[in-house]
Amino acid sequence: MLQLSALCQQGPNYLSQDQADIGFLTKERCREFAIPNRNSQGKLKRVCRHLAGKPRLVHQYNWGDGVEVDQRLEVFVDTDLAGCKETRRSTSGGVCLLNGSNIRQWSKTQTTIALSSGEAELHGINAGITQALGLQSIAKDLGFQYKIRVHSDATAALGMCRRRGLGKVRHLDVADLWAQAKVRTGVVELVKVLGADNPADIMTKYTDKAILEKMLLKMNMHTLPGRAACAPQAAGCKESQ
Numbered sequence: 001m002l003q004l005s006a007l008c009q010q011g012p013n014y015l016s017q018d019q020a021d022i023g024f025l026t027k028e029r030c031r032e033f034a035i036p037n038r039n040s041q042g043k044l045k046r047v048c049r050h051l052a053g054k055p056r057l058v059h060q061y062n063w064g065d066g067v068e069v070d071q072r073l074e075v076f077v078d079t080d081l082a083g084c085k086e087t088r089r090s091t092s093g094g095v096c097l098l099n100g101s102n103i104r105q106w107s108k109t110q111t112t113i114a115l116s117s118g119e120a121e122l123h124g125i126n127a128g129i130t131q132a133l134g135l136q137s138i139a140k141d142l143g144f145q146y147k148i149r150v151h152s153d154a155t156a157a158l159g160m161c162r163r164r165g166l167g168k169v170r171h172l173d174v175a176d177l178w179a180q181a182k183v184r185t186g187v188v189e190l191v192k193v194l195g196a197d198n199p200a201d202i203m204t205k206y207t208d209k210a211i212l213e214k215m216l217l218k219m220n221m222h223t224l225p226g227r228a229a230c231a232p233q234a235a236g237c238k239e240s241q
Contacts, residue, residue: 012047015051018059019057020105021050021202024091024203024205024206028043029043029047055227056225058221058223060101060222062099062100070100071146072149073132073135074097075131075132075149076096078152078201079124079154082114084109089109092107094124095203097199097219098146105203118157118160119171121154122154122172124157125152125158133148148188149191150191152198153198160172160177162190164180164184199218
C-alpha cells in the first residue's frame with residue numbers, strides 16, 4: 001500500500017517534465033508532500049482523472065528534411081501575483097519554443113513575496129532569461145547558434161527591464177535588475193504579447209478546458225486517445241507477479 005501511494009505521488013511529478021498540461025497541477029501538489037492532508041489527496045485524484053481522460057499528449061516538431069529551422073529561442077513567461085492564498089507567494093511559469101514546438105516548460109513558486117505585480121513579473125522574466133541562457137548553452141555545445149527572444153504580457157516589468165537603474169521602484173534588489181544588462185547588451189530581446197495569446201498562462205494558474213487546449217496547440221501539442229503503437233505493452237498481473 002505504501003509503495004502504491006509513493007507511486008501515485010511521484011508518477012505525475014515524473015510525467016509533468018514532458019506534459020505541460022499538468023505542470024502547474026503537479027507543482028501545487030508537490031508543495032504539500034511534507035505535510036499532506038485531505039486537500040492534497042483531492043488534488044492527486046484530480047491529476048489522475050485528468051491523465052486517465054487524456055492518456056496521450058503528443059509533441060509535434062516541425063523540422064526535418066526541407067524544413068527551415070528558426071534560429072531563435074522563443075520564450076514565453078507569465079506570473080500569477082500572490083496566487084497562493086496561504087503564503088501569498090506568486091507563481092512564475094514559462095514555455096520555450098523552438099520553431100514553434102515546445103522544448104522546455106516550467107512552473108515554480110517564487111521564493112520571496114512580491115509587493116507588486118511589476119516585481120512579480122520581473123522575477124518571472126528573470127527566470128525565463130535564465131532558462132533560455134541554459135538552453136542556448138546546450139545548443140551551442142551541439143553546434144547550434146540560437147538568439148533569445150522573451151515574450152511577456154507585463155507592461156510594467158518590460159519597462160523595468162528596458163530602462164537603466166531602479167527609477168522610482170525602490171523595493172527591488174539590485175540583483176533583480178540583472179535583466180537590464182542582458183537587454184541592453186543585446187543578449188535578449190523583449191517582446192510584448194497579449195495575455196490571451198501567452199501559452200505560459202497555463203503554467204501559472206488553473207485554467208478551463210478551452211484555454212488549456214488553445215495554449216497546448218500554440219505549443220504544437222495535442223492530445224490523442226489510446227496507446228501509441230510503438231509503446232511497449234503492459235504485462236499482465238500474473239506475469240508481473
